[in-house]
Amino acid sequence: MLRTHTCGQLRPEHIGQSVTLCGWVQKIRDKGGLIWIDLRDRYGITQIILDESYTPTPIVEAARQLGREFVVAVSGKVVERASKNDKIPTGHIEIQAQEINVLNPAKLPPFLIEDETDGGDDIRMKYRYLDLRRGVVRRNLELRHKMAQAVRSYLDSQNFLEVETPVLIKSTPEGARDFVVPSRMQAGEFYALPQSPQTFKQLLMVSGFDRYFQIVKCFRDEDLRADRQPEFTQIDCEMSFITQEDILNTFEGLTRHLFKQIKGIDLESVQRISYDYAMKFYGSDKPDLRFEMKFVELKSPVRYGQELSDLVSGKNFQVFEDAQIVVGICAKGCAEYTRKQLDELTDFVKRPQIGAKGLIYVRYGADGTLKSSVDKFYSEADLKAWAERMGAEPGDLMLVLSGETDKARKQLNELRLEMGNRLGLRDKNKYAVLWVLDFPLLEWNEDENRWFAMHHPFTSPKPEDMQFLETDPGAIRANAYDLVINGVEVGGGSIRIHDRKVQELMFDRLGFTPEEARKQFGFLMEAFEYGAPPHGGIAFGFDRLCSLFGGSDSIRDFIAFPKNNAGRDVMIDTPSPIAEQQLNELAIAVKLPVA
């Protein structure tokens, strides 16, 4: 090695030793004949000192030529530091430089290489290799490494085998758009990149592999939203001879292991709630349970039965009369919200992406009085009944939305999360982990006017719900489950179909002709005839999981070389045109759409 130690290694016990360190010049100060250099590498920062009174002049001169981010090798003696720095592990020592070698000079970086940088997103993406030098970014990738190691060692200990499945596979029409790869050897034909290794992991179960996992890149050619990447990483898992309960227990185990290993947290109970429950009480299939603030219905939709009496109808308030549902939340201690704050909340729910028509509020004053934005229609006694049902106490604020059931719930979910933020109930260092169970098998797609698989076409229906297949397909529940942490879906899976006839029926319901089903998934259905075990699995979004553990909202911070929102890598400048000869070899031509 060009060094004897790293920049994070030296301690008082090394005092007196001659050492050589290599690293980047983080900072250099030159004052009163003394020069201090902060030398940085992945492992830490060590202070180098030069003193005109005893350091040889050529070395001092050399040091004065250094700039930020120069790569240097410094040799010298470890000495005790006069003014100790307790903030860094090497803060009790420094190196008296006896030799400085510039291994590579550096141009001035286009932004500050510090945790707090002055660089904007674009410049940091273009110079990603410089952004990665910043401790905050590097630590994210160190966390990712540790998490991958912890996942692998846990699953290995549970008899899971990591098996690599192919990247060059077959394009299938179901789900998101595939990226495709033209084949040169089979002109006119294409591979596709996997959206997930779904069929392969099922085939591994048919092969008797019993327990499979893989940390694997997957690909989706979708229009990118802020926090989506065209390539992303999954922890992909599958097990045989299991029930749903076994999957939940196994991967709750993995989750607990990760929290313990990575965060030092002993996870408390992992709740299990049904999809219907989640939608009814939180308006979301991935509720954030770091705080309660459950929905309370003042008027319930007919579909789920009028379990509770209707507290709002018959008072001539047309908005509620017309509504399928009237539903609210109780914000503890917010009765004194100002007019301005209430207007902000109204504006919030009326934003186009949320789309509520308005917001009803009831202030339950500390003095026991009830004041609402619908005082014209509802007496204090009426409001008292609302408060009772909502568990509101003096000092609380009730916020009520109404309208079409699904829409109103989704809107109230947004408002609930907003109130959680305002009340500081969404602490990034607190974790609420839960399973959401019993997802619907199918969801209706208005655009294409047909049923789609909510999870994917290989998900098994609950046998007791198969009676609804003809009458009410939307009521069929699936053996499907999501793991949700802090309102983020980090994993999802299902018990699979392992019977050819059921799989054929499913493809039929999803609008495949038998010929299409055979062409796309014939190999899987045939495999089911050669002895397929009952099996099921789950996949975790690894980028997302890392960002959660890292306390960040952005998965991009946890990817070494992410693409931007247009799917471009602006650092290497791709995608990019390719040579005509290359196109010819691949038997394809670019055919730009006519403007």
Next chain:
Amino acid sequence: MLRTHTCGQLRPEHIGQSVTLCGWVQKIRDKGGLIWIDLRDRYGITQIILDESYTPTPIVEAARQLGREFVVAVSGKVVERASKNDKIPTGHIEIQAQEINVLNPAKLPPFLIEDETDGGDDIRMKYRYLDLRRGVVRRNLELRHKMAQAVRSYLDSQNFLEVETPVLIKSTPEGARDFVVPSRMQAGEFYALPQSPQTFKQLLMVSGFDRYFQIVKCFRDEDLRADRQPEFTQIDCEMSFITQEDILNTFEGLTRHLFKQIKGIDLESVQRISYDYAMKFYGSDKPDLRFEMKFVELKSPVRYGQELSDLVSGKNFQVFEDAQIVVGICAKGCAEYTRKQLDELTDFVKRPQIGAKGLIYVRYGADGTLKSSVDKFYSEADLKAWAERMGAEPGDLMLVLSGETDKARKQLNELRLEMGNRLGLRDKNKYAVLWVLDFPLLEWNEDENRWFAMHHPFTSPKPEDMQFLETDPGAIRANAYDLVINGVEVGGGSIRIHDRKVQELMFDRLGFTPEEARKQFGFLMEAFEYGAPPHGGIAFGFDRLCSLFGGSDSIRDFIAFPKNNAGRDVMIDTPSPIAEQQLNELAIAVKLPVA
């Protein structure tokens, strides 16, 4: 779980317990009122027994309906086995069946699911999921899993961070053909799949990651040979602030760790030889050193100097007179080879893929007589001199080739390996590990009439050889090295260029215009200006490494779902045509070459 134990778990200590096993029917025998079923899962085989005299009749009837590869759950009592089978760990017990549930029936498999199968390559590729049920195949993938775990834990212990690099990158003209991926969002532009993460790992070094690794899929669109796959897996590594010596030591450490962990072998010395030495004495840059049989020159090529006197010229044997080199090997104890055996060897070297014109042999009889195929030209004294130089003793056979230096050496390499096979010197359970060092930096490409980088364009030349840049570029040695095990190159790498000017010079020598170099690799050269540390690395062919450890010549046996020689996955039937709509969205058209 649907089972209480696996099929490999039960032992005499479980006798008396009620258990449920799940698995596949491996075999069923029905004789004299007794039925034996071998039930198989990944973990082993357990014998199930039914006896008409005490097993309930419905269970007996159910068992008689079973066929091979049916998936069943069997409940019953663990009992001591009358005739113990010491060959399997469960051989001292059996299960008296009390209940049998068919979880899934199976059609008769198209080939035998046993270590020795009757299925040919094609049918086993088509039904790969059945082939994977065979113990021999499954164990290969278990080995692969274990090796990946061992690699990761070793490198983790050495402070390497696993960092995922992108799969959707930029097409570059150097090296093999890229697979490309049309971009939908950037019509007319393409991503490429990485042939290796080379530039990204170098950027990670510029970022200060210090030690990087990744077990990663790579892609090459080359015409496939028997044992090549379009997608393959590398153990990709890079280190900063190191010399070549550090790389060799670190990865010798990894190799030793793998041999110890996986094979229980304490590796003996790892030799280091130069490329020139390897070519001179073994005719190969990846010599199999499980056996010696070094080349001995009877007439040396001029280039490397006539270190040894010429023993063959001036005797009117025109073949040798015209030859640049006359070089042989000594096959111990083969003097009694029959005419037929010698003809076989002659035919072997004359095969078109080897291409020698003929083979000279000298038999050194046990009685001390010397008989050769060139007795007309060389006296017994001449041959004695040959024997002396070649270290031949009575009983040995000398085999001599001649011609153009490089060709003759390559031919003799093939003959040496063939003799190694014939003499049983290439034992699959013996391992000879070595480094080959000091590769040439450049090699001349006759077809394109220009120099190519032998390793890749980022490899640094040895500074002391830079003097040959104008006069003799082929003489420049690189800081490049290969790890060779049993004649197979399992890894290769180099110390990289980390200076923009040197990198520019290299691209220039490789025929890039400055504009081309900037367009393709500008980001890397720019990165070198912002403080790039000295760095180097290595990449191992993981498929190959697994096959070596598994004692197989075929990497395909160690890949779960390999492609055939035409790059097809015959199981899922891909590549395949895609829909017109998909092509339109991607702004490409198929343009088949005119026949």
